[in-house]
Amino acid sequence: xxxxxxxxxxxxxxxxxxxxxxxxxxxxxxxxxxxxxxxxxxxxxxxxxxxxxxxxxxxxxxxxxxxxxxxxxxxxxxxxxxxxxxxxxxxxxxxxxxxxxxxxxxxxxxxxxxx
Amino acid sequence: xxxxxxxxxxxxxxxxxxxxxxxxxxxxxxxxxxxxxxxxxxxxxxxxxxxxxxxxxxxxxxxxxxxxxxxxxxxxxxxxxxxxxxxxxxxxxxxxxxxxxxxxxxxxxx
Numbered sequence: 632x633x634x635x636x637x638x639x640x641x642x643x644x645x646x647x648x649x650x651x652x653x654x655x656x657x658x659x660x661x662x663x664x665x666x667x668x669x670x671x672x673x674x675x676x677x678x679x680x681x682x683x684x685x686x687x688x689x690x691x692x693x694x695x696x697x698x699x700x701x702x703x704x705x706x707x708x709x710x711x712x713x714x715x716x717x718x719x720x721x722x723x724x725x726x727x728x729x730x731x732x733x734x735x736x737x738x739x740x741x742x743x744x745x746x
Numbered sequence: 747x748x749x750x751x752x753x754x755x756x757x758x759x760x761x762x763x764x765x766x767x768x769x770x771x772x773x774x775x776x777x778x779x780x781x782x783x784x785x786x787x788x789x790x791x792x793x794x795x796x797x798x799x800x801x802x803x804x805x806x807x808x809x810x811x812x813x814x815x816x817x818x819x820x821x822x823x824x825x826x827x828x829x830x831x832x833x834x835x836x837x838x839x840x841x842x843x844x845x846x847x848x849x850x851x852x853x854x855x856x
Binding site for chain 1: 778780782784787788789790791792795833837839841843844845846847848
């Protein structure tokens with residue numbers, strides 16, 4: 632069964648460092664998402680991406696965050712200068728296409744620890 | 747997006763049906779009801795969705811009341827592996843984002 636894969640599974644970084652989290656969505660999907668979950672809290676929407684541009688972003692997704700689909704298969708989330716409060720599990724998701732965007736397929740997550 | 751209300755936790759005996767309720771009294775006519783679950787900090791997993799009619803798939807059944815103000819997710823024969831947080835989400839089908847609440851922690855006990 633096709634699945635969304637994420638790397639790394641766990642990354643530890645120092646505050647102020649740049650981090651790139653990588654995702655390979657399911658191959659024929661058209662919509663891509665990043666969510667995050669701080670330990671013990673709700674799953675929070677960060678950004679959605681369609682047709683090579685951001686279609687929606689939350690207040691959390693400020694100028695420190697960026698997304699890219701550099702080569703038609705990978706979908707990346709970059710955090711330019713990490714803060715302690717960026718420590719969380721980051722989930723990538725994808726969905727098939729127009730009219731079916733409520734069914735999201737999530738990866739297993741990348742745990743980011745900022746020290 | 748309409749808000750949902752779910753009980754914080756429920757217990758269920760292994761092999762019995764688990765019935766998870768959700769209230770969504772402000773749902774609008776074109777909003778769907780989606781159910782996801784999250785097993786121990788893994789990525790959320792889609793379970794089922796519906797608009798008006800009851801739906802069934804290999805994982806669960808979804809019963810939506812006639813006035814659409816509430817719904818129930820039914821796991822017909824719960825197993826220990828069904829222990830998870832279950833999220834009821836109301837959203838337009840073309841909406842790009844899902845808003846997760848606190849969900850219901852379902853504990854299946856042997």
